[in-house]
Amino acid sequence: MSSRTDSEAAAAADTPHERPRWRRAVANTGLQVLAAACAAAVFGVLAPDAGAELKPLADAFIALVRLTIPPIVFLVVVTGIVSVGGMKTAGRIALKAVVYFEIVTTIGTLLGMAVINLVRPGDGVAPPAGASGDLDAYVEGAKDESISEFLLGLVPHNAVGAFAEGDIIQVLVFAILFAVALLQLPKAKSAPVLRGCGILADVFFRVIALVIRLAPVGVFGAVSYTVGAYGPEALTALMKYVGLALATLLVFLTLVLGTVTRVAGVSLVRLIRGLRPELVIVLGTSSSEAVMPHLMARLEQFGCKRDIVGLVVPTGYSFNLDGVAVTVPMSAVFIAQVYGVDLGLTDQITLFLVFLFLSKGTAGVTGSAFVTLANLIAAVNFIPVAGLALILSVERFLSLMRAVTNVLGNAVAAVAVARWEPDGIDRERFAETIARHRTPRR
Known part of the structure; x- marks a missing residue:
């Protein structure tokens, strides 16, 4: 009781004149985006010609987003790789955690891509006549490129050129080389560089927050x-996509995480009940990182050892954001479907492999899923970047679904690794909280 009073007093001290609820709602960017999307949909239906002329507003916004993509990719990849390299001292636990993360997120990514290709909610939206020229700018570079040309294109001619031209693949290659070299330096020399990269990453994420x-x-x-150029069919496609993303995440929770919990001897339903306070916060903030400290403390209450929780949960926030793994590639393929870009098997494999790299490191940052989607589309260079604004119109709904899945995914990972480690869990406390109860036979 006293701790709650103290925290409330501290919060009151920080915000002496709390704004009324309606003003806080008006200031909420997610609600503003939702209101703007609804108003724009009505405007596009009532005045399609005038609506079709507002494309420069979207283009300017996308240009600002693209401005931050190369430095963000470089910084988060470097910090992510170097941080993971430091976990080698954790030995067996780190190996189990990383292998688990990669397997589960890979399954989630493949599930999302399979569903979006099977249902194809973006089909049936006929691109307007003026869109063909824009599409050529994205599709042309991927039409007649041989394997040797593709491999040579991975190598930047110089580091500055890769950033200046916005070639994300080349920036990614340079970031990997830079991170490997940094790992080979003595810690006394590498630590200040890593710390500087972390600070710069924070700066650029603040820039993207301003842009948002x-x-x-x-x-x-x-x-x-x-709506003005494509017709109301585009709105129908967006609603279909949101529903499909929700259904896919539910399938992932039930089949994939449900299987992991059964193998680990855990009740998924009881785990969800035990995490209700954290999940409520997630639903209110649309952010999985907002509950990371609470999640770690809660898992310790469930009986997981502190050292395992302290290793698995932070690593999971970089390697195991299941909601992002399922929905971000789905969003990229959906944009291609809406704009009429036919993605072949090679394109889909490229999208999958590039996502596996780019999804590491942006975790734990508000809006990281949208940043990852922007990075992914810019890297593959065969999906129209303008489609980012279309996804952003439903990002509020996607963010809620992703955040809940992210928290549950990391909780399941920590419990599973602790369960499979010798002395990794307090079995009595575990049995009283989230373990499957078996009624003894008489």
């Missing part, structure tokens, strides 16, 4: 243009 404040303007232009 303009999202309502960009979404209004994008949705007005899409």
